Amino acid sequence: MAQQHRKPTAQNAGKAGQIRIIGGQWRGRKLSVLALEGLRPTTDRVKETLFNWLQFELPNARVLDAFAGTGSLGLEALSRGASEVVFVEKSPAASKQLNENIATLQQGNMPPATDVRTGDIMHNLTQFAGAFDIVFLDPPFHQGLLNDCIEGLCKGNLVRKGSWVYIESEQSLTVNAPINWHLHREKNAGQVNYRLYHVA
Structure with missing residues (x-):
């Protein structure tokens, strides 16, 4: 997502970058990503x-990559056996690059279902049909988006009992997780906090 404060980084935003698939059928594949300010893959x-953490949950999972950016998390899920991934990314340029990378990965293969939507995730939350098995929430930092998105997921019934929700945020943020979201794992890396919830 081409917004500021996505993650702390020393990377020069003027240089093109790459992401790497680290597991699954596309393990080791490197993909180009745009040098958009604030675009910082996990x-x-x-x-x-x-x-x-998710290795046993991915096969045949329906996945939402809500602040997709480079699509790094959703593409990794596809590589590891997810049956469907919906990507939502606000930047048209980043969405275009993501579609190109998906096409590159799927050449000669029977592709799993993918849907790249360009727009604000808060507007898209009312347009999904049915709940997701896994949701990735990795919004730009310091913009107050995360807790509103959590509320929207719940109001839209987009997670259900058994769903998994991954959250990546600045350490200083208080995450307002619903009472039925049980914290399964949590770690810090530098200024970043990342955690996985299981919906009961």
Whole structure:
């Protein structure tokens, strides 16, 4: 997502970058990402930990990558056996690059279902049909988006008993998780807090 304060980083926003698929059928594949200000993919270290937590939940899962950015989390889920991933990204340029990367990965393969939506996640929350098995919430930092999105997920019945919700945020943020979201795992990496909830 092309917004400021996504994650602390020393990376020069003027240089094009890459993301790497770290597991599954596309393991080791590197994909180009745009050098948009504020576009910061989840680090490989954090991603590896997250997908170790979720390894048994991914096969045939329906996944929402709510603040997709580069699509790093959703693409990793596809590589590891998710049956459907919906990406929502506000930046048209980032969405275009994400569609191109999906097409590159799926060449010669029977593709799982993918849906890249360009727009604000808060506007899209009312347009989904049915709940997701896994939701990734990795919004831009310091913009007050996370707790509103959590509320929207619940109001829209987009998570259900058994769903998993991953949250990545600045450490200073208080996450207003619903009472039926049980904290399953939590870690910090630098200034970033990341956690996984299981919906009861």
